[in-house]
Amino acid sequence: GCFDVHFIAESGDCVLMRSADTSKPPYVAKVESIEAAGSRGTNVRVRVRWYYRPEESIGGRRPFHGSKEVFLSDHYDVQSADTIEGKCNVHSFRSYTKLDSVNAEDFFCRFDYKSASGSFVPDRIAVFCKCEMPYNPDDLMIQCEECSDWYHS
Numbered sequence: 294g295c296f297d298v299h300f301i302a303e304s305g306d307c308v309l310m311r312s313a314d315t316s317k318p319p320y321v322a323k324v325e326s327i328e329a330a331g332s333r334g335t336n337v338r339v340r341v342r343w344y345y346r347p348e349e350s351i352g353g354r355r356p357f358h359g360s361k362e363v364f365l366s367d368h369y370d371v372q373s374a375d376t377i378e379g380k381c382n383v384h385s386f387r388s389y390t391k392l393d394s395v396n397a398e399d400f401f402c403r404f405d406y407k408s409a410s411g412s413f414v415p416d417r418i419a420v421f422c423k424c425e426m427p428y429n430p431d432d433l434m435i436q437c438e439e440c441s442d443w444y445h446s
Contacts, residue, residue, distance in 0.1 A: 309378040321363050337374035351411030359430045364406035
């Protein structure tokens with residue numbers, strides 16, 4: 294049917310896009326631009342920049358990746374607006390850790406991902422724990438009162 298794509302999303306919004314494989318969770322993308330095609334502008338296309346989930350990256354999911362973590366990739370694509378399921382929020386790592394509650398549409402991003410090389414920017418981030426792994430916000434951390442180091446609980 295006919296719908297107003299601006300009601301769904303506009304440039305700069307983050308959206309969930311339906312996967313062709315219904316067993317997979319929806320893809321997370323940032324809308325770069327929206328264009329209408331077809332004789333009456335009925336075929337609406339969106340140019341998106343994909344966010345990758347850790348398991349979609351070359352290195353795979355690591356213990357420090359949060360369950361809601363995504364990487365902003367350099368992979369652009371044009372998709373039908375019909376595949377947009379709705380808006381979502383991709384927070385900075387800092388603002389994500391300050392959320393009172395995390396909803397289904399909340400994600401966070403602390404890395405840019407170069408899809409061709411599989412490399413990350415930044416390639417180093419602060420580590421908080423004796424295990425020298427970056428902080429996974431899903432894990433409870435305990436601070437040692439004597440040395441102020443952080444540990445997984």
